[in-house]
Amino acid sequence: MAREPLAVSAPGKVLFTGGFLVLDRKHTGLVLGLDARIHVHVEAWKKSEISTNQEGSTMVLVQSPQFRNAKWLYNVVNTQTDLAVQVRQVTDLQSFTQSSNKFVETTLQYALTYLRSRSSSIDTSCKLTILADDSYYSQSVTSGQTQQGFLDFGCQISEAHKTGLGSSAALVTALAAALVTWYTEGTDQALPQRMVHNLAQAAHCAAQGKVGSGFDVAAAVFGSCLYRRFTPSILEAVGEPNSSGFMDKLRLCVDDLNLDYKWDVEISSRAVQLPKSLLLLMCDVDCGSETPSMVRKVLAWRKEKQAEAGLLWNAIQEGSNDLCRNLTHLSQLEGVDKQARQELTDTILTIRSLVREMSAKSGVPIEPKVITELLDFCSSQHGVIGGVAPGAGGYDAVALLVDNDVEVVRDLEQRLDRWQAFEEGTGMAIGKVRLLKVRQAYEGARYEDANKYSEWV
Ligand SMILES: Nc1ncnc2c1ncn2[C@@H]1O[C@H](COP(=O)(O)OP(=O)(O)OP(=O)(O)O)[C@@H](O)[C@H]1O
Numbered sequence: 001m002a003r004e005p006l007a008v009s010a011p012g013k014v015l016f017t018g019g020f021l022v023l024d025r026k027h028t029g030l031v032l033g034l035d036a037r038i039h040v041h042v043e044a045w046k047k048s049e050i051s052t053n054q055e056g057s058t059m060v061l062v063q064s065p066q067f068r069n070a071k072w073l074y075n076v077v078n079t080q081t082d083l084a085v086q087v088r089q090v091t092d093l094q095s096f097t098q099s100s101n102k103f104v105e106t107t108l109q110y111a112l113t114y115l116r117s118r119s120s121s122i123d124t125s126c127k128l129t130i131l132a133d134d135s136y137y138s139q140s141v142t143s144g145q146t147q148q149g150f151l152d153f154g155c156q157i158s159e160a161h162k163t164g165l166g167s168s169a170a171l172v173t174a175l176a177a178a179l180v181t182w183y184t185e186g187t188d189q190a191l192p193q194r195m196v197h198n199l200a201q202a203a204h205c206a207a208q209g210k211v212g213s214g215f216d217v218a219a220a221v222f223g224s225c226l227y228r229r230f231t232p233s234i235l236e237a238v239g240e241p242n243s244s245g246f247m248d249k250l251r252l253c254v255d256d257l258n259l260d261y262k263w264d265v266e267i268s269s270r271a272v273q274l275p276k277s278l279l280l281l282m283c284d285v286d287c288g289s290e291t292p293s294m295v296r297k298v299l300a301w302r303k304e305k306q307a308e309a310g311l312l313w314n315a316i317q318e319g320s321n322d323l324c325r326n327l328t329h330l331s332q333l334e335g336v337d338k339q340a341r342q343e344l345t346d347t348i349l350t351i352r353s354l355v356r357e358m359s360a361k362s363g364v365p366i367e368p369k370v371i372t373e374l375l376d377f378c379s380s381q382h383g384v385i386g387g388v389a390p391g392a393g394g395y396d397a398v399a400l401l402v403d404n405d406v407e408v409v410r411d412l413e414q415r416l417d418r419w420q421a422f423e424e425g426t427g428m429a430i431g432k433v434r435l436l437k438v439r440q441a442y443e444g445a446r447y448e449d450a451n452k453y454s455e456w457v
C-alpha cells in the first residue's frame with residue numbers, strides 16, 4: 001500500500017498550579033497548553049543511505065535536523081512472540097548518531113508493538129523528522145538560520161538548554177500519533193485522541209522511569225485542561241516489554257479494554273479558560289532544577305508529616321479551584337472589571353504564599369528566594385496581574401498573567417533585561433531573564449500539512 005507522507009504536531013505546556021499535588025489523584029493541576037509545538041513528519045524511506053546488509057527488515061530513520069549529530073537509525077525486529085517488537089539502534093554506521101535517545105526509542109517500540117497487536121503491517125521502512133519551535137530551548141547557543149519557521153540551533157541536543165515546556169511529552173505524543181496513523185488509516189479520520197493519549201502515556205512513563213503524573217502528555221494531546229491523573233496501576237498492569245504477554249496487555253491498555261484497569265484520567269478542557277484580556281507570559285531564567293529529586297523530597301516530607309502536608313495541600317487545591325473560577329468569571333465579563341482582576345491577583349498571591357510554606361516545610365526550593373524576588377518585581381509592574389513558579393518550581397522559569405497589551409509586554413521585557421538577583425546561602429544568581437515568545441493556546445495534537453516541511457525532511 002502506498003503511504004502518503006503525513007505530519008502531526010503537539011503543544012508544550014505549563015502547569016500553572018498544582019505542582020506536586022497533581023501526582024496524587026486526590027488533587028488536580030491547572031495545565032495551560034502553549035503555542036510552541038513539536039512537529040513530526042513521516043514518510044516512506046528507501047534506505048538508500050545504508051549498506052545492504054540491513055535490507056529485508058524494517059528500518060526506521062529518525063532525524064532532528066535542527067541539531068547536529070541527531071540522526072538515529074533503528075532496525076525493527078518483528079519477532080512472532082507475545083513480547084514487544086524489538087527496536088535495535090544501529091550504532092556501527094558512521095553517518096548515524098551513536099548515543100541513544102530514550103524517548104524516541106521507547107515510543108517506536110511501544111507504537112510499533114501496539115500496531116502489531118492490531119495486526120497492522122509494519123513492514124514499510126520510514127523516515128521520521130522532528131522539528132521543534134524555538135521556545136523549547138534557550139538560545140544561548142548561537143543559532144543559525146530559520147527555514148520554514150524552524151531554527152537551526154547549530155548544536156547537539158544535549159548542549160541546548162531546555163526551557164521546560166515539555167519537549168519530551170510533545171515529542172512522544174506527536175511521534176506516537178504519526179506512527180499509528182501512518183501505518184494505519186492516514187489522516188482521513190479525526191486524530192484518535194484517546195488512543196494516542198493512552199499510548200503516549202505508556203511510552204512516556206516507560207522512557208521517563210515511571211515518575212510523573214502525565215499532565216504534560218495530557219496537554220500535548222488535549223491542550224489546556226484541568227487534569228486529574230490516572231491510577232498508576234493502569235500502566236503497571238502493562239508490565240515490561242520483555243515480559244510475557246506484553247503485546248496483548250499493551251493493546252488492552254491503549255484501547256481501554258482491560259476491565260480491571262479502566263482508564264480513570266480526568267481531562268477537562270472546558271474547566272480552563274483564559275480571558276482574552278489576559279496573556280500568559282513565560283520568563284526563562286535558565287538556571288535549571290532537578291525535578292526528580294525535588295519530587296522525592298516533597299513526597300518524603302508528605303509521608304512523614306501527613307497531617308501538616310494534608311492541610312497545606314487542601315489549601316493549595318482550594319486556591320487552585322478559586323483561580324479557575326476567577327479566570328472563568330473574567331472570561332465571561334466584557335471589558336475590564338477591576339474587582340474581578342483584583343480577586344485574581346489576590347488568589348495568585350494566596351497560592352504563592354502557601355507554596356512558599358510548602359517550600360519551607362519540605363526544605364525544597366519550589367519558590368526559592370530569587371524567584372520570589374523576581375515574581376514580586378514582575379507583579380509590581382504596570383499591567384502585570386501576578387505570576388507563579390510553574391510545575392515543580394525551582395530556578396527554571398516563571399509564568400505570568402499580564403494584560404493583553406503590547407506596551408505592557410514591551411515595558412516588562414525592557415525592565416527584565418536589566419534585572420539581576422543573587423541568593424545568599426545557595427549562591428544562585430539570576431543574570432538574564434528572557435521573555436519567551438510562547439503564548440497560551442487551547443488546541444492539542446493535530447495533523448499538519450505535510451508539504452510545509454520540504455526544506456527539512
Ligand atoms: N527536538 C528533539 N529531537 C529529538 N529528541 C528530543 C527533542 N527534544 C527533546 N527530545 C528528547 O527529550 C529529552 C528531553 O526530555 P525531558 O523530559 O528531560 O525534557 P522536557 O520534557 O523538555 O522537560 P520538562 O519536563 O522539564 O518540561 C531529550 O533528552 C531527548 O531525548
Ligand SMILES: C[C@@](O)(CCOP(=O)(O)O)CC(=O)O
Binds near residue numbers: 022
Ligand atoms: C512536580 C510535578 O508535579 C510537576 C513537574 O512539572 P515540570 O516538569 O516542572 O513542568 C511532577 C508531575 O506532575 O509530573
